[in-house]
Amino acid sequence: MSKNLLFVILVAILLFLYLGTFQSSSNTPYRKTIIAMDTYVTTSVYSKDPQAAFDKVFQIFSDVERKVSFFEEKSALSCLNKRHLIKAGEAGFETLKALLEITLSYVKETDGYFDPSFAIYQAAYGFYDQNPRIPADEDIKAIVHLASFQNNVHISEEEIKTERGTLINLGGIAGGFALEECKKALLQKGYENFLIDDAGDIITEGTKPDGSLWKIGVKDPLDENPNSLAAHIVLPGGKAVSTSGSYERFIEVEGKKLNHIFDPMTGRPAESFVSVTVIGDSPIFVDVLSTALFAMPEEKAISFTENSKIAAFFITADGRRIISESAKNYITLPKRQNAQL
CATH class of the missing domain: 1.10.3980.10 (ApbE-like superfamily)
Known part of the structure; x- marks a missing residue:
């Protein structure tokens, strides 16, 4: 099993624990997981007729992948x-x-x-x-x-x-693009309450039947316990969240882990953060910005976040937790942790 696949499975388990146990009722979500774009995509929908939603999500992700x-x-x-x-x-x-x-x-x-x-x-x-x-x-x-x-x-x-020799990989935006298309399609079909998780890129719409908001956990990459959470996020409908982490995709050379996000100023893997989470209205925006902020040196990332009023949560390479001003209404930390605000 690849490291990326293992990470996605852990994310799916955390979401399952948050959202509750499956039952065949409109008061609890129907769920279906597909494999697309080299990862797992899980759709949770509150509806008595979920199959059309599942089919549409599969169609869109398959089309974007193709x-x-x-x-x-x-x-x-x-x-x-x-x-x-x-x-x-x-x-x-x-x-x-x-x-x-x-x-x-x-x-x-x-x-x-x-x-x-x-x-x-x-x-x-x-x-x-x-x-x-x-x-x-x-x-x-x-x-x-x-x-x-x-x-x-x-x-x-x-x-x-x-130009000759150029190589393009759209993995840092294609997932957000597919989620944007899924959101439009499901709303057009009349679905009002759903969550779609593409390996940590997540969109929410509506609420749970009891009116409660969506709860999402951010994995703690510095804790060996795979179920350990670094933060809790509570989101209203119509929001998107994306996390980029050094634990998602990496290679090992001489015992050192090298992540897949690069600092453009050095041409080397970015080293300031181990995890960056961004919350916003657009899945494309959060997908892109979580990657971009991860690539930046810490000082620039924090400055860019505050100047642009981005809701973001950072875990630095030395373990510090930083919550941006715009994210404070969404994010809480486990009691044992402290964060720089």
């Missing part, structure tokens, strides 16, 4: 990575174009700390060929020009082009 997955051989994104060109009319072009345009806006908004072209660094470290390694400084310098979405990705109505 078109923009880094690992799907025939996806539009894979074609772009191989040929550095995809034209209008080719399968998946419109979805890929829409997602790349959204990506570009976030690359600019985050000062380049969210940038899917960092996949070239992941490749250099062996994330994709099962050969973990630490590249030399000169090897990083040789590819740094490829780690720039703004310079290397060119989007028009007719085609999408990338």
Whole structure:
């Protein structure tokens, strides 16, 4: 079992404990879990007719995976990575174009700390060929020009082009994009109360039948107990939450764990945090910002969060808990912990 799969299973267990035991009633959630985009996606819906919701979630995630997955051989994104060109009319072009345009806006908004072209660094470290390694400084310098979405990705109505050698992985935004589409579709179908969890990227809508809000646990990556929580989040409907962690995807080299999120200033794995959680209205926003903030040095991340009024929760590499001003209404810590506010 992969480390990523184990992490997702733990998240699913925590959510199950929070949401209660399954029963076939509209007063308790129907649940269904699918495998999509290399992870588990769990839908919890309060309805007497949940199957249409399950089918729609499966359809949307399968469609997004088929078109923009880094690992799907025939996806539009894979074609772009191989040929550095995809034209209008080719399968998946419109979805890929829409997602790349959204990506570009976030690359600019985050000062380049969210940038899917960092996949070239992941490749250099062996994330994709099962050969973990630490590249030399000169090897990083040789590819740094490829780690720039703004310079290397060119989007028009007719085609999408990338500079030779560019590698794009949309894993940091595709899940949020799929959740956004799921939310729209389920609301259009009349579903009012549901939660969808895509490996820690979560959307909520409505409430539980008794009017209570959604409760979500944030795993404590510094505690060996897999059920230990670093924070409790209480969310009203219409919110989204995403957690990026060093424990999600990583490689080990000479006994050292190296996470998959990179600092653009160094071309090396980010080291300031072990977990960053973002709460907001849009699943795309929280998906992207949890990654971008994780990539930043601590001082910049905290400043960026407060200046932009982002609701965020940080666990630093040395174990400190930091709750942003905008997150204080959503997050509480276990009594044994203290947090910087």
